[in-house]
Amino acid sequence: MKKLTIAIDGPAGSGKSSVARVVAQRLGYLYLDSGAMYRALALKALEHNGLALTSEKELEALARATQIELEAVPASLGDPTVHNRVLLDGEDVTQAIRTGEVAQAASRVATIAGVRAVLVAAQQRAGLQGGVVMEGRDIGTVVFPCAELKVFLEAAAEARAERRWKEHAEKGEHLPLGQVQEEVRQRDRRDIERKVSPLVRAADAVLVDNTAMGVEETARLIILLAHEREKELAAGLGGTP
Ligand code: CDP
Ligand code: CDP
Numbered sequence: 001m002k003k004l005t006i007a008i009d010g011p012a013g014s015g016k017s018s019v020a021r022v023v024a025q026r027l028g029y030l031y032l033d034s035g036a037m038y039r040a041l042a043l044k045a046l047e048h049n050g051l052a053l054t055s056e057k058e059l060e061a062l063a064r065a066t067q068i069e070l071e072a073v074p075a076s077l078g079d080p081t082v083h084n085r086v087l088l089d090g091e092d093v094t095q096a097i098r099t100g101e102v103a104q105a106a107s108r109v110a111t112i113a114g115v116r117a118v119l120v121a122a123q124q125r126a127g128l129q130g131g132v133v134m135e136g137r138d139i140g141t142v143v144f145p146c147a148e149l150k151v152f153l154e155a156a157a158e159a160r161a162e163r164r165w166k167e168h169a170e171k172g173e174h175l176p177l178g179q180v181q182e183e184v185r186q187r188d189r190r191d192i193e194r195k196v197s198p199l200v201r202a203a204d205a206v207l208v209d210n211t212a213m214g215v216e217e218t219a220r221l222i223i224l225l226a227h228e229r230e231k232e233l234a235a236g237l238g239g240t241p
Contacts, residue, residue, distance in 0.1 A: 001233075003130045004147075004149055004226055004229055004230065005130050005131075005134070006020075006029070006133045006147060006151070006222070007134060007135075007149070007202075008135040008139065008151045008153060008222070009137055009139050009140050009150075009153070010137075010153035010155075011154070011160065011184075012187050012191075013161065014155045014210070015210055015215060016135040016136070017135060018215045019215055019219045021083055022081055022215060022216065023219050023226070024082050024132075025080075025082045026223055027131075027133070027226060030132045031083065032133070032135075033086075033134075034135065034139060035136055036084055036097060037122065038110045038115075039086075039097035039102050039103065040066075040086050041066060041106075041115065041119070042105035043088065043096060043102050043105075044066055045105065045109060046102065046105055048062070053105055053109060054108070056114065057114075059115050060112060063109075063115045066089060067090070068087070070084040070085070070086060071084065071085040071087060072084065073085050103187060104183065104187065107186075110191070111195075112196075113196045116196055116197055120142060120143050120197075123136075127143070137191055140201075140204075141202045142197045148229050149206075150204055150206065151206050151208055151222055152202070152207050153210060153218070154207060155211040157181075157184070157188075160184055161177065161180050161185075164180050164183075164184055165180040165181075208221060208222070
């Protein structure tokens, strides 16, 4: 069977990372978290004291001068899903990029066209071989517009914020729910309203609302869709999904 390129896009907390990881693992595909690249660049910008997050020229230059790699980490007994190790100029920043501050900064640097051009090119190189599940905001629209399967994951805003809040709590960070809701809301708005590659469902993406579904159920649905696409392609019905 031909290996597919699967694009999963959606707003914060819609389940992209957790679902994409399970899908990639079950299909034996490469999992790539494009958001981690924006987060890594944002971390570097934050560490460069004085580099304003709105300084377009400087941030584009920083993107060009930065090496960001996503290393596939296979499932293990300790962690039964595949994930990505994130290397920023060779340094492991996998954990350091998972803070609220970095998330907000990532959504700021992601509004800059020159930054996106650099990171999109890197993402296209990483997924060139196919057999990949890449998740983000513009994968089905910009990075892989010819992906054989595109999914737009949605969930109610309250459910998404609650999921994020729970995640923080599990890490021992007890933030007020209202604060997490506001952070998610601000980031979504920035992603939807930006001029370059805004968060939008590709016309040929399957809309999956998983407000009332768990990670496993959502992943199973996407795997079914992937098998359907494989069969269509094998039968020569190549058209859009
Ligand atoms: O990557 P994205 O921001 O879209 O979401 P995520 O990081 O995959 O999911 C955020 C949290 O929601 C994780 O803790 C998931 O386990 C949880 N989740 C859930 O409870 N039910 C779903 N259907 C999807 C995700
Ligand atoms: O996991 P979560 O959905 O919270 O965010 P993420 O996927 O780690 O992405 C962090 C930020 O990077 C997003 O809020 C977007 O502003 C940006 N991003 C983007 O613009 N395009 C992508 N393909 C992926 C992320």
